[in-house]
């Protein structure tokens with residue numbers, strides 16, 4: 498389908514598991530995607546999209562650097578004269594107990610997940626406000642609505658913050674003359690991608706994400722399954738369609754029924 502033909506879309510963390518699926522889904526709808534990420538992963542994701550006939554360019558873009566975020570927005574303006582959709586997907590999933598974790602680790606998770614989301618949004622807003630239209634989709638987590646298992650306090654705190662900035666900005670824009678810019682969060686549950694399947698080192702030895710899901714989470718998920726990255730991506734696409742213009746300030750769980758709020 499080409500429901501977003503001609504639209505300019507920026508995806509931060511677009512070289513990762515979920516980000517790549519999101520970039521591909523937007524390209525599949527006819528949008529031109531600017532994939533931002535660290536290292537070569539952005540170019541790999543963009544090249545894969547182009548190989549399928551989609552439109553994508555890559556940019557090395559670190560969400561801890563405001564100038565990189567401004568460069569992403571400037572690239573959209575230069576290439577397309579607009580910026581229709583921003584998806585903030587860059588994330589860091591360091592684990593560690595709050596009581597023993599190094600402060601540097603705590604700060605780096607907040608820096609990427611929360612402050613990085615802020616920087617990407619801050620850089621995109623001038624263009625969207627000038628247009629009077631835009632869609633901002635933040636990738637939070639179900640751990641933005643609940644505590645974890647005690648190993649991910651910084652991550653949980655950062656994702657609560659992501660939902661907070663999403664809601665606050667939706668209220669701000671909607672009431673300050675910009676109802677055409679919507680801001681919503683997607684809260685994925687355990688997803689078969691990136692940090693959801695990365696091998697995690699534990700005292701009992703390395704374990705796969707699948708094993709962790711089977712052992713600890715599966716019984717609590719009504720659908721008894723992990724999410725697929727494409728399912729997260731299709732919800733991001735939906736939040737960019739004209740049909741979703743009235744949805745703003747929401748944090749949508751895509752988690753097989755794990756969290757029902």
Ligand SMILES: NC(=O)c1ccc[n+]([C@@H]2O[C@H](COP(=O)([O-])OP(=O)(O)OC[C@H]3O[C@@H](n4cnc5c(N)ncnc54)[C@H](O)[C@@H]3O)[C@@H](O)[C@H]2O)c1
Pocket residue numbers: 509510511512513514515516533534535538558559560561585586587588589590609613636637638639684685686687688689690691692693694
């Ligand atoms: N996989 C899951 O189970 C799951 C569940 C809930 C939420 N999420 C969220 O989804 C998003 C994507 O996660 P994923 O599972 O695809 O993992 P991933 O590690 O594959 O993707 C994260 C991406 O962010 C990039 N990134 C990290 N630091 C960055 C920085 N400073 N600047 C720019 N990019 C940076 C990484 O290079 C990577 O490509 C994250 O925000 C994560 O918190 C994932």
